[in-house]
Amino acid sequence: MIVVLKRNSDKEHVEKLMQHFTDMGLRINYSQGADTLILGLMGDTTRLDEGDIMAYDVVERVQRVTEPFKAVNRKFHPEDTIIEVAGRKIGAGYFNVMAGPCSVENEAQIVECAERVKAAGASFLRGGAFKPRTSPYSFQGLEAEGLKLLLEAKRQTGLPIVTEIMSEKHLDLFADVDIIQLGARNMQNFMLLKELGRSNKPILLKRGLSATMEEFLMAAEYIFAGGNTNVILCERGIRTFEKLIRNNLDISAVPLVKMFSHLPIIIDPSHAAGRRDMVQPLSRAAIAAGADGLIIEAHNDPAHALCDGAQSLDLNQFDTVMKDIKRRAEFEGRVMMP
Amino acid sequence: MIVVLKRNSDKEHVEKLMQHFTDMGLRINYSQGADTLILGLMGDTTRLDEGDIMAYDVVERVQRVTEPFKAVNRKFHPEDTIIEVAGRKIGAGYFNVMAGPCSVENEAQIVECAERVKAAGASFLRGGAFKPRTSPYSFQGLEAEGLKLLLEAKRQTGLPIVTEIMSEKHLDLFADVDIIQLGARNMQNFMLLKELGRSNKPILLKRGLSATMEEFLMAAEYIFAGGNTNVILCERGIRTFEKLIRNNLDISAVPLVKMFSHLPIIIDPSHAAGRRDMVQPLSRAAIAAGADGLIIEAHNDPAHALCDGAQSLDLNQFDTVMKDIKRRAEFEGRVMMP
Amino acid sequence: MIVVLKRNSDKEHVEKLMQHFTDMGLRINYSQGADTLILGLMGDTTRLDEGDIMAYDVVERVQRVTEPFKAVNRKFHPEDTIIEVAGRKIGAGYFNVMAGPCSVENEAQIVECAERVKAAGASFLRGGAFKPRTSPYSFQGLEAEGLKLLLEAKRQTGLPIVTEIMSEKHLDLFADVDIIQLGARNMQNFMLLKELGRSNKPILLKRGLSATMEEFLMAAEYIFAGGNTNVILCERGIRTFEKLIRNNLDISAVPLVKMFSHLPIIIDPSHAAGRRDMVQPLSRAAIAAGADGLIIEAHNDPAHALCDGAQSLDLNQFDTVMKDIKRRAEFEGRVMMP
Amino acid sequence: MIVVLKRNSDKEHVEKLMQHFTDMGLRINYSQGADTLILGLMGDTTRLDEGDIMAYDVVERVQRVTEPFKAVNRKFHPEDTIIEVAGRKIGAGYFNVMAGPCSVENEAQIVECAERVKAAGASFLRGGAFKPRTSPYSFQGLEAEGLKLLLEAKRQTGLPIVTEIMSEKHLDLFADVDIIQLGARNMQNFMLLKELGRSNKPILLKRGLSATMEEFLMAAEYIFAGGNTNVILCERGIRTFEKLIRNNLDISAVPLVKMFSHLPIIIDPSHAAGRRDMVQPLSRAAIAAGADGLIIEAHNDPAHALCDGAQSLDLNQFDTVMKDIKRRAEFEGRVMMP
Known part of the structure; x- marks a missing residue:
């Protein structure tokens, strides 16, 4: 200093x-x-x-002359961290695709999505049970019931699940969830960060819409400070002045995380633009830039999705995108997790 | 639409x-x-x-052709809302200054601050017990003990208190707090918004660092949707590219809130810039633009404050600023609450 | 460093x-x-x-430890600079209102505007002859003919004029213009800055939409470096994420300029929001924050203005706003230039 | 509408x-x-x-319901435009790398750079003769002399050249330049856009630091409106809140340009971050996202470059990066221009 x-x-x-x-x-x-x-x-x-x-x-x-973060700093931990979850490795060349609908809606829907994304090559099922919505009048998710349906889909397909937590009070409900997602709007919900730091669950930490890389890594540091070192970072688009897209993928986040931290980073190309025709080009950029994985929205019927339909691929489109992803991960020498 | x-x-x-x-x-x-x-x-x-x-x-x-917010929309509630708390009116020409230290540190400190800001003309005592800090290694506030000390300062001076909540789990601790503040980083912590919506406490809702006015008013709408109509909005600086100040006061928020909503809005000139030499000019601009009040950091010993000292006035500086504020509120025809 | x-x-x-x-x-x-x-x-x-x-x-x-600007730095020139133009003083307590239409359209229009804004108390006539427009298909101004009409309005009313230059090639055309305005999009048009630095004309330098204060002051430094010290700064709104207004007034620019520079700064409340109902509250904030003047769009028939009608006051509205401005300038102890 | x-x-x-x-x-x-x-x-x-x-x-x-741009709109010109310059094709699968130093400094330097970047596979030599600098006290380029040295390097190596224009007055000096670059700060210098529209030179139009895609395409529309359809777009990083890098590559610009326009778009990974360790990962992302080329700073001695040394690769580093670029362009099925 x-x-x-x-x-x-x-x-x-x-x-x-x-x-x-x-x-x-x-x-x-x-x-x-x-x-x-x-x-x-x-x-x-x-x-x-x-x-x-x-x-x-x-x-x-x-x-400041030195970074304010220590535990997540590559200087003090030069090797890439690998997070192991449900038999999958994340980071250091191990590449994962997490896919599924924005919201869990019913058993048939989530199971169909799980089966199809698994068949296409995804290694995790994503799906929202608790949904952060800008309006109190929008669908807020199936909540606890949604978690049950996710677990049922996991039971039927074997795909581990990743889903968002919105409250410290809900931690017990997430006992069987494989990766707990902390959403962008809660990136600096410090009480929830502390609570997750005290758990031993892998955390998918999404970057806030206007957070700097330092703030992002400091949020991860909060989880580490509580004793939980299983953190996967996720860049999901930042707010810029561009009007043609909802958010804007910060591709630089990938090489910057690799320089300054040892944690894995994955990209969410669905939220990063908010339109499905951007998912494929942004996925390609992410893989080439060195991302450790992707989290992609795929829905059996996007036009009738209860939220964020505009950015969801349908399951056939997801198949096509996955083929392209695999070819590119192979070109980069990454190991696709099944 | x-x-x-x-x-x-x-x-x-x-x-x-x-x-x-x-x-x-x-x-x-x-x-x-x-x-x-x-x-x-x-x-x-x-x-x-x-x-x-x-x-x-x-x-x-x-x-969209019409705003997505209803309950807080001036179109459906043309008169200014007045919030009544502890005998003070807020809004519609009633002007309040809330003042006190960033953090509660000990009884002597908070009582001295309370006495001095009251004597200078503040109508509320502010002070942080739970502190949102970017770093897990920074002082996190005295927490429950801090709340007790605030209540003790209230007992000794009669000043009602405003202090920040950071967790749904803490609501019971805030039973005797006069105004519960929801911080900028939690503006879209929807679970906490819902919880506060179910309470009957006046809420000071701070705008997120990069939130649009629509998002800000939708956060207030969440509280209204739960049944709590006691919401005071607070603009505290947005993130811009300017490097000379930490945040940047969005003065337009004042007239825009007045056009689009019936809720009172106050300004935080301390956080809005992050430097104490900006508090007076920004306070002046806020009063002239039509703000319903100010929330100002004042500390008995800023250089030894446990947080945010750079933006705190010392108590003598606060006296000077308050004299100027009173003269200006009078010029504008506002009624200063004692 | x-x-x-x-x-x-x-x-x-x-x-x-x-x-x-x-x-x-x-x-x-x-x-x-x-x-x-x-x-x-x-x-x-x-x-x-x-x-x-x-x-x-x-x-x-x-x-950097010290600012990169020298000539415009208050450290090396502690007294406020006063610019003298056509018998008016600008800065250090001398307050000027510059008013007129976005574009000069014809003699009757510009002369009517000039007479009316003069009668209301403006000390300069503003009006665009060369117009920077986002679209090549929009009206680009009357150009040289517009300058002649402005000079004719000056002849008939005695009001000195301020108008925008867009090209180094046009400098000769501006020989009789009192203040040459350099627009926001040209704030870092370094060749034009150098050319204006070699002239002896007072320059109204508008801040770029996303320029930092340091970049703004460095642009002024370019003009000083050429030998021209007659620079008036103008804050006209920055780009933020807010959608309800076109730009967003950076009120902090006023106290920051006063701290870091000795140059006068005026505010453009018309462009700063892009809507006429914001002109009055923003003007009030600007005066209270310490601005040295205002530049306001006023048009005899805003609905038929050839550009930017949305932000123009009609001449009766301008009368009303000017009365309020005078009362406030007096309250602040400023000397209104006639 | x-x-x-x-x-x-x-x-x-x-x-x-x-x-x-x-x-x-x-x-x-x-x-x-x-x-x-x-x-x-x-x-x-x-x-x-x-x-x-x-x-x-x-x-x-x-x-607006339809875009305000017509001539550059893909709706009215569905096929990719190919710009032909000095025997090279740009766009529609033809991939070009433009490389060279930030500034031309002397004949030995620019010729060495030209020879080396040509040997490595670049198809154009870039180099600055007129330099836009934030400070009037920084090196402003060799100006006309710099253009002569660029042409000499072209004569000796056969590499066509691309260099920046800063003034309408200089157009004659650029008669033998192959591609005229319009810099980011001049993207809305409408007089210069019009002047370039009247020429028949290929224009490399760089995006402004905070310009939206619509504004960017409208700037291209200005050039088209004058009759010049030889426009190559260039994304070079936008301003965001990130502090670890100077600007931030907007990778979404590539697919958005491809959707909304028929013009080629190239990426400047050097300015996009301002640090040389970002050039390779950003180049990779650009190629994968569909860019039509790259413009990269390479200098024989970055530590003694007269400007922007921090972002320049040395010539050996450039060799390495070019090998990687070629392998990736081939993977994407692009045709590398020699």
Whole structure:
């Protein structure tokens, strides 16, 4: 951490500030220029907050030199992390496709989707039981009943399931879920992050719509801080000014996660654009950029889906897209999980 | 809702879509142009979701004509709403200043802050017990103990309190809190919104960092949908590309809320910039634009605050700012709540 | 400028880099921590470019400590600059309202607008002769003929004029224009900035839609670098995610310009929202925040304006708004220019 | 174009508005709902401006149904456009790599770069003679001398050249340049767009930092409107909130251009991130998403480049990246131009 002091700062106040840092166990490098005094803080600066230091009147600027995240930082864990779930490996070259409908609607629907996406080559079944909706008047999901139907689909097909949690109160309901998804709007729901940190479940952490990579990795750090190291990151489109699509895939998230963290990252090309004709080109970009997997919406009847139909592939379209995905994963030397 | 169909759409599919709308109790106006067919949907369209309609292959575009929010919409409730809390009125010309430290730290601190902001003219004491922090390694607040200290400060000074809730599980702890704040990062924590909707507490709903006005008002609609109509909106800065400030006050939020909703809106000039030298000019702009109040961070010793010191005024600075605020509220013809 | 080096950097490469800085006449403060080496560069760092330094493989991060702008920086020119044009003062408490139609359309129209805005209290006539339009099929302005009509309106009313330049080739046409406006889309048209820097005309420099304050002030620095110090800054709304308005007034620009620069700043509440019902509340906020003036669209017949009618006040509405503006400028202790 | 009228609008005013549209040669579909009246305008609506229509007091909302661009619209030109320059084809499966230094610095440098990028497989030499720089104190390019050196490099190597124009006044200087680049900051420099529209040179049009796809395509439409149909689009990163990279590649631009336009689109992975370690992963994503080419910064000595060194590959790194690009272009079935 670098602290730039204001010109002509009162000596006594500067000493007070330096004492504060020393008290925190930090070492200080002191640089006196013609009109600028700079303090370089060495040691564990992750506990420091820029805003707190700025509160000292003598401080003009504060700049982090090292990342504020530790446990998820590649610097301290150079090897790729592999998450193992239900016999599938995720990360480090192991490539997974998670697919299924936006919402679970009934047994026939979810089982048909599960069978078809499995046959096409997906390794996980996704489906929403609890649905975050912008409007209180929209369909909110089948909730607990939806979880039961997902588990039934798992029983019938053997596909492990990934589904979203929306409340700390529901954790018990997710006991048999294979991967718990934390949605984009809850990326900084810190209480839920802490609760998930205390569980041992694999977590699919979706990036917030306007979150920076640092904030995204700090959310993962929250889960690690609670003791749970099974975190899969998911980029699902950020908010930009573009009007032709609902969100906008941040493809740079893939190489940036690979540089700064050891965690696997998968891409959601369905939410990333909000239109099904973008799923294939964005999936291709994601694989080429180095993503560890994809999570794709596929529905037996998108026009009658109870939500997000615009971005869902029908099951035949999904078959076609999967063939293309497999060919590309092979080209990249990834191992497709069955 | 307007639905633009693709050129040369299959007749049968169009009829299927029209049947779907008729089944939902909507009336359809049908416009056939040279190469475009447009459906105008009349009736209660708040249950419709653009994405769901886009799922029909014959649909090219969907455009809302009326706002998706009803209960908070000024069209259906033309008079300004006044929220009454602890003898104070908020909205419709009644102006409130809520002030206090970012975090409750100990009894002496919170009581001193309460006494001083009350003396200066604040009508509510603010203070954080549960603190949303980007890093798990930062101070997370005194939690339940912090709430007790706030209530003690209220007992000693008579100032009603406003403080942030971060979990559905904590609602009981907030039984004696006067206004429950829902933070920006939880603006779309739909489960918590629903829970607060079922309570009868006044809610201070902070706008998310990248939320549109429609999303902001839809979050308020969630609380209304549960039966709780005591909602105070709070604009606290949005994320822009500006680097000199942490967030950026969206001053347009004030007149837009006044046009589209009947709810009161207050401004948080402390978080809106993240630097204390911006609090006064932004407060002035907020009052002039028509805000119903301000929520300001004031701390007895900002340099040693346990969080967000950079944006906190010290108590003498707060005195000065309050004198200016009073003079301006009077100029605008507002009634300052004591 | 602070340069953070990578861990375990090759000594020889570090020395090469340090030699490079020394060759540029900079002094270096050298801080060696446990695992980080930091160089603090002292001297005139405005010629340094972060990207160039990052090119050295040993460099991990570069951070400016001082602003890259000098001539427009308040640090080196603490007093407010006052621009004098046609007998009007702008800045340092002297408040100006510039008003008129989006486009000059014909003599009767521009003269009527000029007479009426003058009578209402405007000190400058604004009007577009060259119009930047998103579409090549939209009305592009009367061009040279429009400039003649503006000058005719000036002759008849005595109001000095402000109008936009779009090409270096047109500078001669602007010889009798009082203030030359550089539009938002040309804020980083560096050739035009240089050309205007070589003239001695007062320049109204509009901020780009997504420009940071630093970029905005650097554009002003370009004009200063050419020798022209008559620059008036203008904030006219930035691009945000909000859909209810076309642009979004960045009210923070006013206090930030006042802190970091000595130049006057005026606000354009018409473009800042793109809807006329926002002009009055935004004007109020601008005055309260400390703006040095306003530039407002007023048209004799907005519904038949050849562009931007949605944001134009009609002349009666302008009268009403001006009365409110005068009362507020007086409250703030500003001197209204007639 | 759809025009939604306000409730209870005055009949006479509505008729006036309808007359206005009829006078413009448009046909009107009229839909009367319970409380909403909607006008559907049919015919050539590209000359209509939303703001102008909004100026009518009876209008509540305006929504385009068809794109405002015609000449560049795929609807009216379904086949991919192929641009032919100096014996190279661009678009429709023909893949080009343009490479070279940020700035031309001297003959030895530019010739070495040209020879090496040609040997590696680039089909065009890029290099800046006129440089848009944020600071007036940064190196501004060798200007006319730089153009001469580029032409000399072309003479010695046979590589056609692409370089940026910054002023209408310079067009004559670019007579022998093969492709004229229009930079991101000038994307809406409408006078320069018109001037380039009157020339017959191939134009590489770079997308503005915050431009929407519609604005980007409208800029191309300006060039077409002048008669020049040789336009190559270039996505070079947009501004987002991410701090780890300077700009952020909008990968969706590739499939969106392919859907909405017939023009070729190439990607600039160097500017898109501003760091050289991102060039390879972003190039891979671009090829997979369907881009028609890449423009890459490669310099013989990035650490001593006079600008943008941080994002330049050295010539050996470029060799490596090119091998990877060729393998991937082949996998996609593209034809690499030599």
